[in-house]
Amino acid sequence: DAGVIQSPRHEVTEMGQEVTLRCKPISGHNSLFWYRQTMMRGLELLIYFNNNVPIDDSGMPEDRFSAKMPNASFSTLKIQPSEPRDSAVYFCASSPTLLAANTGELFFGEGSRLTVL
């Protein structure tokens, strides 16, 4: 079975450019999470969706970040304009339900490593 699929795996861009990260959750999973991992701050939850609806975006660092989930099989995280401090590994994770996520049934993709020069 396919797991959570993220693209691109690596992205190098210049400051000021728009970056779009993509995620395909596991089929049948109703909850989707975007995390950011950095050496300084560890793993941070940016936003999560339930049934394609954003539930909590309080972790989104600023207005330059936006996330959408137009359907159950696709989500995007966009940074515009990008800055060097956005360099991090961005993980997408999905879960059958929010309750399942709370009990550890959280399935992570392999991450998108973003470098902003």
Place this chain on the structure above:
Amino acid sequence: AQSVTQLGSHVSVSEGALVLLRCNYSSSVPPYLFWYVQYPNQGLQLLLKYTTGATLVKGINGFEAEFKKSETSFHLTKPSAHMSDAAEYFCAVSGFQGAQKLVFGQGTRLTINP
């Protein structure tokens, strides 16, 4: 609100030695506790979890953890380390109801010496 503190960002043990990774938590509600493992260039995967019931929980690859409410701890152990255990380990906590999100610790990088 919940929080997690992992003591030691790096732990190094010899192959065959005991592995002990420390985790303390803070939670305003009865906690659900987790250990996740991240191998290089991969996402996190669930190693084991405590929700209710038995306080000693066993996970994959011979790992186990014990929930100690009086000490607010959930330390991860393995009796004998293997080279393949080298990875980063994350302790996490969540609440037991509602849409409370997992809160992760900063992670502990485990190195195994031959």
